[in-house]
Amino acid sequence: MHRIPEPELMTDPEQARAYAAADFSEAHDHFIDQFRAHFPDFAGTGVVLDLGCGPADISIRFARAYPDCHVLGIDGARAMLDEGARAVTAACLQARIQLQQGYLPGLALPAGDYSAVISNSPLHHMCQPMFFWQTVLKVLPVGQPLCVMDLVRPEDTAAVDRLVAHHAADAPAVLRHDFRHSLLAAYRPEEIDRQLHTAGLAHLSAERISDRHWLVAGAR
Structure with missing residues (x-):
């Protein structure tokens, strides 16, 4: 099944509110x-740099898991960042989590080295995923941790239907719609491995870690 791209940014406030209200604890705790x-x-x-932070749930979970770190979350969608700011305030983590709007390529990041780069589900939104890996190479010092998780594109539409029914049957319609289209837009592990090789990160590889996720984790 060929990849079917989806919009790169989630700009609809209703869509952002649905994501912020959803319970992604299973997948996000698994990431941590x-x-x-x-x-x-x-x-x-x-x-720690969180690329494509969305409504900041991973940023918050990471900050709680590592109470001595600070997290800079970057996302291109203002609607998502608005929800993220509310979540950070509710978690009383404003002193340790900063959110910033930014786009790839041309992302303007504060100067300074990052102790790690983390990212959950940015690449299935990107038609030019090399911008993501090039940004990682630019900002992350050699030897520092990189941890990226994203969806796996199923083999066929029947498999898409099964995953949506299993994981999103009770979700709001907007989330079921987006989950389906995100699966169709996702990259497969072998495609990610080719991206890593092209980017000069051939020592890393994408590992299948669930029925719908791959993970790249290793030192830059």
Whole structure:
């Protein structure tokens, strides 16, 4: 099944509110657990860059998991960042989580090295995913942790239907719609491996970690 691109930004406030209100704890806790497992010696200090932070749920979970770090969350959609700002305030983490609007390419980031780059589900929105990997190479020092999780494109539409029915049967219509289109827009692990090779990150690879997710985790 060929990849079917979807819009790169989630700009609709209703859509952003639905994502902010949804319970993604299973997948997002799994992301944090994967980071811990792959980087047991991570000091948990410095500034961690969350690329494509959306409504900041991963940023908040990461900041709680590593209470000595600061997180800079970047997203292109103002509607998502508005929801993220409310969530950060509700979590009382304004002193440790900063959110910034930005786009790839040409992302203007504050000067300074980052102790890690984390990212959940940015690439299926991108028609030119090399911009993402090039940004990682630009901002992340050699040897520092990189942890990226995203969706896997199923083999056929029947598999898409099964995943939507299993994971989003009770979700609002907007989330079911977006989940379906995100699966159709997702990259497969072998496609991510080719991207990594082209970017000069061939020592990394995409690992299938669930029925719908791959993970790239390793030192830059």
